[in-house]
Amino acid sequence: MKKLMNSPDAFVDEMLAGLVAAHPSLAQEGRVIRRTGGTKKGKVGIVSGGGSGHLPLFTGYVGDGLLDACAIGDVFAGPSVDSCIQAIRAADGGAGVLRLYGNYGGDRMNFDLAGEMVEMDSIQTTTVLGTDDIASAAPEDSAKRRGVAGIIYAYKIAGAKADTGAGLAEVTATAQAAVGACRTIGVALSPCQIPGAAKPTFELGADEIEMGMGIHGEPGIWRDKLRPADEIADEMVRRLLADPVAHGSDRVSVLVNSLGATPLEELFIIYRRAATLLKKEGLAIVRPLVGHYVTSMEMAGLSISIIRLDAEREKLLAAPCACPFWRV
Amino acid sequence: MKKLMNSPDAFVDEMLAGLVAAHPSLAQEGRVIRRTGGTKKGKVGIVSGGGSGHLPLFTGYVGDGLLDACAIGDVFAGPSVDSCIQAIRAADGGAGVLRLYGNYGGDRMNFDLAGEMVEMDSIQTTTVLGTDDIASAAPEDSAKRRGVAGIIYAYKIAGAKADTGAGLAEVTATAQAAVGACRTIGVALSPCQIPGAAKPTFELGADEIEMGMGIHGEPGIWRDKLRPADEIADEMVRRLLADPVAHGSDRVSVLVNSLGATPLEELFIIYRRAATLLKKEGLAIVRPLVGHYVTSMEMAGLSISIIRLDAEREKLLAAPCACPFWRV
Helix, strand or coil, rough: HHHHHCCCCHHHHHHHHHHHHHCCCEEEEEEEEECCCCCCCCCCCCCEEECCCCCCCCHHEECCCECCCCEEECCCCCCCCCHHHHHHHHCCCCCEEEEEECCCCHHHHHHHHHHHHHHHHCCCCEEEEEEEECCCCCCCHHHHHHCCCHHHHHHHHHHHHHHCCCCHHHHHHHHHHHHHEEEEEEEEEECCCCCCCCCCCCCCCCCEEEEEECCCCCCEEEEECCCHHHHHHHHHHHHHHHHCCCCCCCCCEEEECCCCCCCCHHHHHHHHHHHHCCCHHHCCCCEEEEECCCCCCCCCCEEEEEEEHHHHHHHHHHHCCCCCCCCC | CCCCCCCHHHHHHHHHHHHHCCCCEEECCHHHHHHECCCCCCCCCEEEEEEEECCCCCCHHHHHHHHEEEEEEEECCCHHHHHHHHHHHHHHHCCCCEEEEEHHHHHHHHHHHHHHHHHHCCEEEEEEEEEEEEEEECHHHHHCCCCCCCCHHHHHHHHHHHHHCCCCHHHHHHHHHHHHCCCEEEEEEEECCCCCCCCCCCCCCCCEEECCCCCCCCCCCEEEEEHHHHHHHHHHHHHHHHHCCCCCCCEEEEEECCCCCCHHHHHHHHHHHHHHHHHHHCCCCCCCEEEEECCCCEEEEEEEEEEEEEEHHHHHCCCCCCCCCCCC
């Protein structure tokens, strides 16, 4: 797989250097991206992080009304404990820091250790884990689910809540409720390749797709021949509605997200069908998102996320924010 | 090549249906996308258009402070004369309409014919053609150059100018000057495939790239082995500076644009190098754009555009606007 890079070792650092060069609102300190302006005194800080290779996740969501800082690792590898500590310190405005990231073992271990370390600086922290991927564990094991694209809703909602001046416990509860109201399912068409790796992260036949595959190529629900877009959308929506977060005439937002190489044209073909089905169920769609929000470099495929909006979440989702990759 | 679609024949119409379903600011009438709110009475209208398969170009740039309407064709095929007529009528606010689109034979023929037809409605039209691709013709034949990603700068600048209440001649002159101050060069890593076609638009070896290739696979300058990113960026910037639009301490904007499958990570690695080189020349970079702005579906590769900003263009580039794919 051809990549425009100088060397696998330089991939992440040169990518971060370009990110902050293009976006003066972001500042880089090693493997941490923070808001150039820092965290407002008295505002709850929000940190996230994880492996590289998912832009605009994670670092692209640092900005006013969203994240305060991110710790970032090598491609598909969690950030170091030191980076997590540094990100928490950068996010601290004196009112505590919420650690809001995807449910992956390595990330948890390092963010947890970092949380213990910053206690010595008297920085209080809490944790909310993204667990939206319904293909990664059964409903009764929902706490074991991985976090995928849906976490960006939690970023926006928690970020807006923190901007209201709410305290750490309240911001944490709002983020946890947002995660609890959100579900995602993905479908993979072709793999990506980690810079320097000898081969792609997985293999799929020239006419095969995999329903439910994770963003690092974690095994999904089934692998079979490519089907018409509407059949695929129907199954994805059916699976989301079978693990329900919304009923009746609830208001929801929907995210149709490219995993990388899948173009906007195909996202809109899928969105058109998914929106029709959800409306037929009686649900009202508010502020849908269609685009490249959480990717795996050049992987082809997409995910559909749905989040139930109560009155507060709808208001927080609509609140002004400023970061390079979120459009209100 | 796997595509999430229902049938090649339905590809464009279903894509447009999804686009307007996701973005209520856009309205669809057949193969025309226009602003739901219509064109303000007395404002100069701006229309564009071309073949499908380049999202967010063209239709994604319809919105306040940008385009008023777009005529859109099948994938990589120009819009029909009827669609062009319909788009011009939709864009008309009584003050004339600028036709602003890329320099491709079929598009010119149909937009020109449409212009003659709407004269009978007493709609005055003018034309400005995007001609930014320096690889498509020599400087002495610059009027023969194709339009590629740089045209989005002309959209933004002409759209903001029209919003000031300027007349048709003035908006046209501003758009023409923006095109004249802009240059682009691309590099291709892998092809895309037209829905329903038996094979990709071109072939490239597993380790080959093509410098200067057009967005539909038009032949470029050279084809050779993949090189380190900095070497590629150096050559692209060198070629842009050899066909100069900016000198000394001029202020410029720079667009590093994915042709589709090339991820943000690689765009930022290239941007980092390009920005360093341009700053070393003494140029000041203002409002850089890095992302998916003008694509060819799942084609891998990128383009770099540079536009010189005089005081007026810089102000117009920064003016507020509202469309799904432009972030101020």
